[in-house]
Amino acid sequence: MSTKQRTLELLEKNRGQFLSGAEIAKALNISRNSVWKAIHSLKNEAYQIEAVSNRGYKLTEDNNILSVAGIIPNLLNEDWAANINIFSTLESTNKTAKEMAIQGYDHGTVIIADSQTAGKGRLGRLFHSPSGSGIYLSFILLPESLAFENPTAVTAFAAVAVCEAIETVTEKTPKIKWVNDIFLDGIKICGILTEAISDLENKSFQWIVLGIGINVNTSIDDFPEELRDIAGSIYPDGQIPITRNKLAAALINNILGEPRYGSEQALYEKYKDYLFIIGQKIMVTDRQNTYEATAMDINSVGHLIVKKENGEIVTLVSGEVSIRPQ
Ligand code: BTN
Numbered sequence: 001m002s003t004k005q006r007t008l009e010l011l012e013k014n015r016g017q018f019l020s021g022a023e024i025a026k027a028l029n030i031s032r033n034s035v036w037k038a039i040h041s042l043k044n045e046a047y048q049i050e051a052v053s054n055r056g057y058k059l060t061e062d063n064n065i066l067s068v069a070g071i072i073p074n075l076l077n078e079d080w081a082a083n084i085n086i087f088s089t090l091e092s093t094n095k096t097a098k099e100m101a102i103q104g105y106d107h108g109t110v111i112i113a114d115s116q117t118a119g120k121g122r123l124g125r126l127f128h129s130p131s132g133s134g135i136y137l138s139f140i141l142l143p144e145s146l147a148f149e150n151p152t153a154v155t156a157f158a159a160v161a162v163c164e165a166i167e168t169v170t171e172k173t174p175k176i177k178w179v180n181d182i183f184l185d186g187i188k189i190c191g192i193l194t195e196a197i198s199d200l201e202n203k204s205f206q207w208i209v210l211g212i213g214i215n216v217n218t219s220i221d222d223f224p225e226e227l228r229d230i231a232g233s234i235y236p237d238g239q240i241p242i243t244r245n246k247l248a249a250a251l252i253n254n255i256l257g258e259p260r261y262g263s264e265q266a267l268y269e270k271y272k273d274y275l276f277i278i279g280q281k282i283m284v285t286d287r288q289n290t291y292e293a294t295a296m297d298i299n300s301v302g303h304l305i306v307k308k309e310n311g312e313i314v315t316l317v318s319g320e321v322s323i324r325p326q
């Protein structure tokens with residue numbers, strides 16, 4: 001890690017508090033001149049650092065720049081930091097993650113971008129990914145390193161992990177819309193896209209790329225017109241009492257940390273607790289058609305059981321549902 005990054009990490013660990021140049025120099029075993037240079041270059045990168053003579057330097061509370069140094073203080077395991085790669089902009093973090101997986105990067109590699117020029121959504125859609133207000137993040141996961149027997153459980157696992165991370169850090173209460181959209185107050189604030197490379201000979205997945213896009217403080221005006229009624233963010237008014245780094249760390253903790261569910265059944269029970277569509281009138285779009293139904297339940301592998309208007313019961317393995325206005 002460079003002197004600049006180490007200085008930032010120390011300031012992040014003491015966010016909101018002054019550290020003297022001498023303290024920083026001693027902690028990092030560098031000269032006062034190197035401290036000054038590091039601070040100067042961090043300021044050039046738009047970090048808000050207050051410098052007061054006789055008191056030193058303070059990273060102010062309102063910094064919201066994504067950085068490994070800012071994520072580390074909130075990680076359960078600091079070793080994970082070596083596998084976190086942050087970019088200011090990428091076409092798509094899932095695309096980069098796939099390229100890196102092919103190159104042999106490990107389970108637990110994390111790719112984060114401040115913005116994406118062609119963020120990928122489900123069903124060939126684009127995921128709107130402006131700079132400065134979201135977390136666009138992909139994990140490279142090896143199925144044998146996951147806690148479940150059935151790798152497809154990773155989508156439900158990710159949806160629960162996102163909800164729990166948001167709850168831990170923000171005290172908001174997100175919900176899941178089947179399959180894995182995350183909603184807050186009736187509006188989508190996060191999408192999840194899981195992609196995999198299969199080994200056809202062994203009928204197994206070689207690796208999985210789990211992509212998560214969270215709108216953290218994206219203002220409604222930053223969404224294209226056609227999304228304004230259906231997409232939102234955790235803090236749409238821009239007043240953000242947390243940092244994106246803190247939320248990203250909570251997410252990494254939940255995905256890479258010790259398994260929190262003893263069995264897939266326990267995972268789906270938790271998933272169901274977050275699901276808000278059960279009992280609601282929905283519109284189902286599957287490969288062939290669109291029809292009205294009522295969401296009844298999910299089964300033990302996360303498939304959605306719906307009742308069509310004619311009383312027929314259908315189990316949906318995939319597809320898209322939306323809530324019908326009552
Ligand atoms: C959806 O809602 O349709 C899924 C959206 C998934 C978006 C995330 S952002 C990070 C990762 N990289 C991508 O290109 N897509 C996913």
